[in-house]
Amino acid sequence: MDNVRLRRLKADYEALRRLAHLHPKIEIEGVAGNPPDRYRIKLKVKSLRERGETIETIDEHRLEVTMPRGYPRDAPLFRMLTPVFHPNIAPHAVCIGDDWTAGESLDLLIQRVGEILAYQSYNTKSPLNGRAAQWVDENRDREPNDRDEFFVDLSAVPDSPAPATGVCSNCAATGSLTPCSANHQLCADCVMRCGTCSRVVCLSCGDRSCTACTQAAV
Incomplete structure (x- = not known):
């Protein structure tokens, strides 16, 4: 890109x-x-x-x-x-x-x-x-x-701080949210999980694969 x-x-x-x-x-x-x-x-x-x-x-x-x-x-x-x-x-x-x-x-x-x-x-x-x-x-x-x-x-419109909770860090959707290891809150559409360990793979963190499994494989 x-x-x-x-x-x-x-x-x-x-x-x-x-x-x-x-x-x-x-x-x-x-x-x-x-x-x-x-x-x-x-x-x-x-x-x-x-x-x-x-x-x-x-x-x-x-x-x-x-x-x-x-x-x-x-x-x-x-x-x-x-x-x-x-x-x-x-x-x-x-x-x-x-x-x-x-x-x-x-x-x-x-x-x-x-x-x-x-x-x-x-x-x-x-x-x-x-x-x-x-x-x-x-x-x-x-x-x-x-x-x-x-x-x-x-x-x-003056900038205002984003809500600390209740909004998806990736797409701004509201509803049920799941935190990643860095405490980004992710909605159901944005949550991806590692197929090996089921940890959250967070788009907001810039992750494309599970960092824990990647480090373990090194």
């Missing part, structure tokens, strides 16, 4: 952990990679989905964000894991804009997806979902009315 990509992934991870801590409508549900290059995000915002012939409101959504091998030169990939009825969202992609620059931050892009889901931003002229675009043009009065400001400017 080249240094530019590594530094960017680490910076993204810290920014997204902070965003999830501060934003009431964003949660990190899972990560993959060390540092993470794929995220599963929960967005709590009112949007629409199509069920049969009915268009109905839904309040929670799952988003997958993947950083390709060429990131940050190449744009991150956004894909909804839950169905959404929106002109600029297709099963394989979310259109967040035509021009990607490496200076765009991942936390702002995820918030932009929230804005898109809330129908605060859409483009019916070049849609990914033509049926949704036609529906929106014909049913402006039926768009979701979630008009709360979705953006949180992290640069304007």
Whole structure:
């Protein structure tokens, strides 16, 4: 992994952990990679989905964000894991804009997806979902009315210490946690155990294998 990509992934991870801590409508549900290059995000915002012939409101959504091998030169990939009825969202992609620059931050892009889901931003002229675009043009009065400001400017929010307990050190998830030998608290999705001795292998420590078994084998 080249240094530019590594530094960017680490910076993204810290920014997204902070965003999830501060934003009431964003949660990190899972990560993959060390540092993470794929995220599963929960967005709590009112949007629409199509069920049969009915268009109905839904309040929670799952988003997958993947950083390709060429990131940050190449744009991150956004894909909804839950169905959404929106002109600029297709099963394989979310259109967040035509021009990607490496200076765009991942936390702002995820918030932009929230804005898109809330129908605060859409483009019916070049849609990914033509049926949704036609529906929106014909049913402006039926768009979701979630008009709360979705953006949180992290640069304007003072730093606050992370909670000592109750939050996964790797992905910021809450719930039942397991400590590693360095007392990093890990959720069930982030806990890996050595197949030989069952000790916790901690991503937050930078471990890729069991240090105890590795040292014993030397």
